[in-house]
Amino acid sequence: MGERTGPAAGKTAPAGGYARLLLLAGLVGVPVSVAAFAFLALLHWMTAFVWEDLPADLGLDPLPWWWPAPWLLAAGIIVGAAAARLPGGGGHRPLEGLSVEPAPPSYLPGVLLAALGGLPLGAVLGPEAPLLAVGGATALLLARRRGPRHGTPEAAVLGVAGSAAAIAVVFGGPLIAAVFVLEAVASSGAKPTRVVLPCLLSAGVGALVFTGLGDWTGLPVSSLHLPGLEPAALHLADLLWTVPAAAAIALGVKQIHALGHRLVPLAERRPTALAVAAGLVTAVCAGAYALATGRSPVEVVLSGQDSLARLSTDPAGFGAGALIALIACKGVAYAMSLAALRGGPIFPGLFLGAAAGVLLGALPGFGSVPALAVGMAAATAAILPLPVSAAVLVTLLLGADAAPMAPVVLIAVVVAFATGQVLERPRTAEAAA
Structure with missing residues (x-):
């Protein structure tokens, strides 16, 4: 489930053409950000229509327990059709992680159908993977017309720059995009030197254009963020609880992934059937949670981005019983979505880590904000095999609390990453055999 960057992207371009490559990378950030804005705006509108506007028009307040069932059934049918019948299988399976390797433009119809047919209807996944595909494919399409020849290292760099611009849009800034691309390229064994500057420039331009579009249109399209947390300080007890809490959360995330991996062979043989089953299981989990x-x-459904904001704003509003039920139900739905549906793995994992952190915040001496930070850091590091990117993402999310919470974030990332690597060894050895 590692992040892959094509070897061609890491090869150096001729020195004389590097300035032109930088210029093209900056230009690529503009259409990528426009495409990302349109995608997120449509996704936001569809989600609001299904889960807020339509129920309000029908007088369904509060939302009944059975409401997710028809929508998730439809999501399974649509995603299954995209996975079985369209080029690219609707995008790569979320269990494979995220990749900055550009998706071929021919994959875009399947990626968009699977994303727009699954994410707003209740799939427990985020928009980051489809956005990466949109960004990379858009950049490759532009490179075919005005840029370097297809298949060259320069074209690969432009594709990765498009993916970087998409990362900047969905994660709220170019810094995480630069760190993510640098770490992903370095972990693939390619040389990141020539890749980072074009990606940083494209991400910066893309983030700027995305922000301008939001102000100009007034559409409620936002990146991943947390509302202001209460000011908090670290104490010795917070540091002592960080290690076991991070290890336990990483273990839980890996068990969810293990369940998803056991379903992959069935998903490969019968993608439509398992996608429908994933939708129905998610609906059952959501209904059971609501009734209980x-x-x-x-x-329980969706990526958890909006629920994460509510959880961070009012952690006391969720009782221990509700948190346990939420983690169990959303965890099962997340595993099914990872195996059979299409989307990004980070947002729901981040939410589950935050919920586990809030639950563990009831431990003696463990503050609510440090526990929340530890939960998010541990879950993100267990999902992404890129510990620096995980640490930077969570640090940026914490906003004003980033500096005082940095020690527990870094410790949690290291502990969770090491725990995940230990737990991955048997599966890796089995796959190699």
Whole structure:
């Protein structure tokens, strides 16, 4: 499930053409950000229509427990059709992680159908993987017309620059895009030197254009962020709880992934059937959670981005029983979505880590904000095999609390990453055999 960057992207370009490559990378950030804005705006509108506007028009307040079922059934049918019948299989399976390697433009119809047919209808995945595909494919399309010849290292760099611009859009800034690309390229064994500057420039331009489009149109399209947390300070007990908490959360995330991996062979043989089954299981989990806790089934479905904002703003609003039920139900739905549906793995994992952190915040001496930070850091590091990117992402999310929470974030990332590597060894050895 590593992040892959094509070897061609890491090869050096001729020195004389590097300035032109930088210029093209900066220009690529503009159409990529426009495409990303249009995608996120449509995704936001569809999600709001299904889960807010239509129920309100029908007088369904609060949302009934059965509401997710028809939508998730439709999501399974649409995603299954894209995976079985369209080039690229609707995008790569979320269990494979994220890749900055550009998707061929021919994959775009399947990626868009699977994303728009699954994510707003309740798939427990995020928009980051489809956005990466949109960014890379858009850049490759432009490179075919005005840029370097297809298949050259320069064309590969432009494709990765498009992916970087998409990362900047969805994660809220070019810094995480630069770190993500640098670490992903370095982990692939390619040389990152020539890749980073074009990606950083494209990400910066893309983030700027995306922000301008939001201000100009007034559409409520936002990147991943947390509302302001209460100011907090670290104490010795927070540091002592960080290690076991991070190890336990990483173990839980890996168990979710293990369940997903066991379903992959069936998903490869019968993609449509398992996609429909994933939708129905998710609907059952959402309904069971709503009936057991009296809370909205929306907290189980979708990526968890909006629920994460509510959780960070009012952690005391979720009782221990509701948190346990939420982690169990959303964890099962997440595993099914990872195996059979299409989208990004980070957002739901981040939310589950935050929920586990809030639950562990009831431990003696463990503050609510440090526990939340540890949970998000541990879950992200267990999902991404890129510890620096995980640490930077969570640090940026914490905003004003980033500096005081940095020690527990870094410790949690290291512990969770090491725990994940140990737990991955048997599966890696089995796959190699």
